[in-house]
Every structure is written in C-alpha cells, then in structure tokens.
Amino acid sequence: MESIIRDISLAESGQKKIDWVKGHMPLLNYFNEKYAPTQLFKGVNMVVTIHLEAKTAYLALTLKNCGANVTVTGSNPLSTQDDVAAALVANGVTVFATHACTNEEYDMYLDKALDTHPQLIVDDGGDLVNKLHTTRRELIPELWGGSEETTTGVIRLRALAEAGKLAFPMIAVNDSNCKYLFDNRYGTGQSVWDGIMRTSNLIVAGKTVVVAGYGWCGKGVAMRAKGMGARVIVTEVDPIKGIEAVFDGFETLPMAEAAKKGDIFVTVTGCKDVIRKEHMELMKDGVLLANAGHFDVEINKPDLEALSVKAPFEARQNITAYTLANGHQLNLLGEGRLVNLACGDGHPAEVMDLSFAMQFLAMRHVLENKGKLENKLYLLPAELDEEVATIKLRAMGFDVDKLSEEQWKYLHEA
The missing domain is CATH 3.40.50.1480 (Adenosylhomocysteinase-like)
Structure with missing residues (x-):
C-alpha cells in the first residue's frame, strides 16, 4: 500500500x-x-x-x-x-x-x-x-x-x-511504572515548558503559573515551573491531590480565583471545559493559555471565540490571539492541542x-x-x-x- x-x-x-x-x-x-x-x-x-x-x-x-x-x-x-x-x-x-x-x-x-x-x-x-x-x-x-x-x-x-x-x-x-513515573512526570514536565518557551520566547521566572490538574503530569509541570522561578497555583477537583500540592509547596485555589492571578495557564486534567467563559473573563491582559491534555477540549475554544470582539489573529507562530471586550488579549498556544508536541518536539x-x-x-x-x-x-x-x-x-x-x-x-x- x-x-x-x-x-x-x-x-x-x-x-x-x-x-x-x-x-x-x-x-x-x-x-x-x-x-x-x-x-x-x-x-x-x-x-x-x-x-x-x-x-x-x-x-x-x-x-x-x-x-x-x-x-x-x-x-x-x-x-x-x-x-x-x-x-x-x-x-x-x-x-x-x-x-x-x-x-x-x-x-x-x-x-x-x-x-x-x-x-x-x-x-x-x-x-x-x-x-x-x-x-x-x-x-x-x-x-x-x-x-x-x-x-x-x-x-x-x-x-x-x-x-x-x-x-x-x-x-x-x-x-507501567517505567512509563507513568517518568514519561508523565519528567517527560511532560520538561517538554511542556520547552513548547511554551520556544513558542512564546518569554521568561517563566517571576510569573504566576496556574497548573490545572495534579496527577503525575501536573506534578511534573508544576515542579519544573517552580524550578524556573515561577510562583505556582494548582487547581484540582480532588481534595487529596490538593493537599499533596500544598505539601509540595504550591498554592491551591479554585479556577475562578486562580484565573485572576495567572500569567501562564497549563491544563493537564484529561477532562473538558477546565478553562471556560467565566474564567477567561477574569484573566489578565496577555496571558498564555496552553493545554497538555491529550484532546483539545480542556480550554473551551468555542467560548474563547465567542468572547473575542474581533477576528482572532496569529500573534506569533503557533500563538492565536483573542481580544475580549475589556481589551485584554488572551493567547492560545498550538490551537489548544498538546503544547509539548504542537509547539515542540515532545x-x-x-x-x-x-x-x-x-x-x-x-x-x-x-x-x-x-x-x-x-x-x-x-x-x-x-x-x-x-x-x-x-x-x-x-x-x-x-x-x-x-x-x-x-x-x-x-x-x-x-
């Protein structure tokens, strides 16, 4: 064939x-x-x-x-x-x-x-x-x-x-232990930031990073962000994982609160609609939105498009900018697909x-x-x-x- x-x-x-x-x-x-x-x-x-x-x-x-x-x-x-x-x-x-x-x-x-x-x-x-x-x-x-x-x-x-x-x-x-303990934590942890940094050319140190989900992938993403000098907020639906995040040195908040504080958002939950309309309306001007879950449903793209008061535009290769009614620009990396592969080498x-x-x-x-x-x-x-x-x-x-x-x-x- x-x-x-x-x-x-x-x-x-x-x-x-x-x-x-x-x-x-x-x-x-x-x-x-x-x-x-x-x-x-x-x-x-x-x-x-x-x-x-x-x-x-x-x-x-x-x-x-x-x-x-x-x-x-x-x-x-x-x-x-x-x-x-x-x-x-x-x-x-x-x-x-x-x-x-x-x-x-x-x-x-x-x-x-x-x-x-x-x-x-x-x-x-x-x-x-x-x-x-x-x-x-x-x-x-x-x-x-x-x-x-x-x-x-x-x-x-x-x-x-x-x-x-x-x-x-x-x-x-x-x-398998030799997969999720290493691939999900160290692989995702490093490659997500590789994709974000090479695409945005922005510094991580000094910024507030919101990591949605504290499974093995989320642990890796949060750990690497902390190592590069970011302040890290974790959002979770599981209170046990929430306590674990706190004991690991991170702040744990609902997304409705974290949305007001974050500069970079990374979703890694495996669920859908983790970041949606009511969160986007609270975000700062210039935030980066990145997804590291398998499907492009964790950041609600229809909501993002509906909130945009003008046509989305390519702010930089692999970054689509959406302009809200309040003038804030929200930047979606890699079309909301896996940022470590859509914007990097995995x-x-x-x-x-x-x-x-x-x-x-x-x-x-x-x-x-x-x-x-x-x-x-x-x-x-x-x-x-x-x-x-x-x-x-x-x-x-x-x-x-x-x-x-x-x-x-x-x-x-x-």
Whole structure:
C-alpha cells in the first residue's frame, strides 16, 4: 500500500532527527541487538498510532528491524513532523500522516492504516481502538491485541472494559511504572515548558503559573515551573491531590480565583471545559493559555471565540490571539492541542526510551500469549518493569543493590 505523506524529499532532515535520538535510547538499541537477529515479530502486521516524531519513528524502525510489517499514523494533527514521516517511508515503513491535516484526513489515515489488517496495535489516546469498536469491527477477529500509551486512552479503555464491551485484549502501558513515573512526570514536565518557551520566547521566572490538574503530569509541570522561578497555583477537583500540592509547596485555589492571578495557564486534567467563559473573563491582559491534555477540549475554544470582539489573529507562530471586550488579549498556544508536541518536539529521548521499551515488551507479551488473553485491560507483569529499569540504569552508568538470601527471607517469610 502506498504511503500518504507531505514530501519524500524531506527524508534527509528526518533521518538526522532519528539518528540523533537513536544515540540516546539505549533500551531500544538493546532490543534491536537482541531481537533483530531472531526476527521476533516476523510477518506480524502492526499499526502504530502515536505522535509521529523522531522517537516514535525509532520505535517503528525497531519493530520493523525485528520482523514486523509496520504501518504508522499520527495520533494528533499537529504533532506529525513531515520530515520524520518522510524518513520512515524512505526506510520502508508505510506511513499515513501529514502535519496539520484536517479532521477528515486524520480519520481517513486511521482507516488506511487499518486496511493493512493489523494483528497487533499500539494506540495513543484511543482513536484507533474506538474505530475498531465502531466502524471497523470486521477486523476484530484478526486482531490479537494491543497496547495504549496515554492516561486518556486508558480511561477510555477502562470504560469499555467495565461496560463489558472491550472486544480484544489491551495492555495499559501508561500504567507501567517505567512509563507513568517518568514519561508523565519528567517527560511532560520538561517538554511542556520547552513548547511554551520556544513558542512564546518569554521568561517563566517571576510569573504566576496556574497548573490545572495534579496527577503525575501536573506534578511534573508544576515542579519544573517552580524550578524556573515561577510562583505556582494548582487547581484540582480532588481534595487529596490538593493537599499533596500544598505539601509540595504550591498554592491551591479554585479556577475562578486562580484565573485572576495567572500569567501562564497549563491544563493537564484529561477532562473538558477546565478553562471556560467565566474564567477567561477574569484573566489578565496577555496571558498564555496552553493545554497538555491529550484532546483539545480542556480550554473551551468555542467560548474563547465567542468572547473575542474581533477576528482572532496569529500573534506569533503557533500563538492565536483573542481580544475580549475589556481589551485584554488572551493567547492560545498550538490551537489548544498538546503544547509539548504542537509547539515542540515532545518528550526527551531518554524518557521516551523507557516508555517505548514498555511498548516493545507489550507487543512481545501479546505475541507470546496470543489466544490466551481475555478481552480485558491488562497491566504488564512487574518483572518487565524491573527488567527495563535495570537495563536503563546500567546504560546510564548506575546500578542498585541486591538483597542477600537472608534479607529476602526476612522480608518474605512469616
């Protein structure tokens, strides 16, 4: 099947990006060296739907090197990097993805990928799984199972599983320790600020940052903002997380109060309408609005457009300015989509090395257990987390102690 990308002539630029991250992803290098000779996934049709940038490309190439027939699509219209997509095609991977594609094109790309009849899937956000449960159910008998990368996707899967509607086995890779403890906290924490700073070219120190949501992603965003000299306010709906934020040194307020004080707002809740009309009307002139949740619904864009008394305009690349009746200008970054990918390169390579190692092992786990898994949402076995952590530590030049036999008995025997 012929790929659909923007421009194959961009491949050289994309290859440089892939080569760079390859030098900082020792876990995927390890799996390449271990499983490419054995062709672990020989002949297996895989669809990978994740934000299409260099780290994802290297995961796809690793799976291909290990024998899989890999097809890649993006999981967000603004996160696809056209040069990386071109480099993948140049390396023999089928790709359906273009930067800033329309919603109709995005949907068509998913269908094109599913036309390859996958036996294993890697999803990010749940759009691929949703399509398989609705308009492409005819493919379910061929599917052995898959894995999910994000909190948002796992929430959607859990709802399907609890309703008894999940039609094939899925692994919640997001809930693996080597994923959410690092990707969600350190990856999101750094990449969100990378996206905001490179897009706005404004200082963080001295400003008041409002972080909506204090899950693992919110913790990372707040921690990095504090480290750069910002005053941080956290908004939450969970009082326990609210206390945790206070004990971590942050102020906790309802959004109606925080809206009056913030200079930069970052939503990272997984819910919708976190910032809406009544909050926008209270905001200072010149605030930055950024979203780090998977879907572009956390900042209510229809409300923002309705409040604007003149046509929104591009104040700077990737920044859309809205002018309110009181003369205040509110600046939306990356169309309210994932700011770390719409306005940056996503998580650091070293962090995604951990996440994608767990994705690789999830594919191996489903392959090795095909036909044995129920239509349920699974966690990867804890020993796989420990395997990945051990390899990563040693690659970084570190190690940990091991229990002696007597210590093990002390901890485990009655």
